[in-house]
Amino acid sequence: MALILIIGNKNYSSWSLRPWLVLKQSGLEFEEVRIPLDLPDTTEQISAYSPSGRVPALQHDGLTLWESLAICEYIAELAPDRHLWPAEAAARAVARAVSAEMHSGFSSLRSQMPVDCRARRPQTATPAVQRDIDRICNLWQTCRQNFGGTGDFLFSSFSIADAMYAPVATRFVTYAVPLPPIAQAYVDALWQLPAMQEWLAAAAAETEVIDTDQDAFRDRNSD
Ligand SMILES: N[C@@H](CCC(=O)N[C@@H](CS)C(=O)NCC(=O)O)C(=O)O
CATH class of the missing domain: 1.20.1050.10 (Glutathione S-transferase Yfyf (Class Pi); Chain A, domain 2)
Incomplete structure (x- = not known):
């Protein structure tokens, strides 16, 4: 079954970058679902995939995984030859x-x-x-x-x-x-x-602009 990585905006979501990079380096095929942060329905959208209400999350074979480091560990186990x-x-x-x-x-x-x-x-x-x-x-x-x-x-x-x-x-x-x-x-x-x-390049092409100085954004994204 396909690996699906749920991520935030590439320009702003540092936690999303980490497992995305590891997946790329693993050589495993994966799909990505991008949910823009800081919009009225962001929490609702993320919660449809991620029990923590945060991205990144990974779906694979009936498993839903959250927390970037745990996701990276799992990818390492799926691709042991990549060390x-x-x-x-x-x-x-x-x-x-x-x-x-x-x-x-x-x-x-x-x-x-x-x-x-x-x-x-x-x-x-x-x-x-x-x-x-x-x-x-x-x-x-x-x-x-x-x-x-x-x-x-x-x-x-x-x-x-x-x-x-x-x-x-x-x-x-x-x-x-x-x-x-x-x-x-x-x-x-x-x-x-x-x-x-x-x-x-994908981050540069994104059109959403978030004021990263606003307290509400910093509170939920101190990444
Ligand atoms: N400890 C978590 C942190 C995840 C996190 O804070 N993600 C931010 C985006 S970078 C998020 O989902 N924010 C939700 C929101 O802004 O509503 C991890 O390592 O994955």
Whole structure:
């Protein structure tokens, strides 16, 4: 049975980007259902698919799954040959740690620099946001140095950890965040990924415009 991924607007929904990128990299066929956020019927529409009332959600073979990291885990199990988690145990453990850190952390960056893929609005980071940025650059550098091998990604070839940080890369571009060379090279590598290019082109083509500064949007999308 087909895999169906339910997502929000590509320009704004960072949580949707993560499993979408993992599905693309898995080589599995999937359909997508896009539900624009911040419209009067958004909650009702999402709730028809997702028990949490949030996107992303995945439907497969009678299973409905929500929470981006759980969806990524499931895709990795469906496509074991793609090694969407690193094959080596220590690398895999660190990949899971940095993915969990992204899933639960960096609240200042997430709330003060919301994802807006096609926008370009340079912004000076507040001290709290700069602390998040510094931690992210530090962890990227550690992963690249310890596990980067000959590849361009955190754990050499593409993994779920890279998908978790892909929306951070879009923020760094949107808000013109100055980065140390290793972090900048990593952002460039993510940017050049064909699937990432496909997402960014689709985001640029979307017509919905959301005021990401409004409290109601930030409350429901601190991603
Ligand atoms: N912890 C969830 C967060 C999902 C989430 O917050 N999604 C936002 C969109 S990026 C959403 O569905 N918002 C619903 C709304 O705006 O009504 C995950 O990892 O999937």
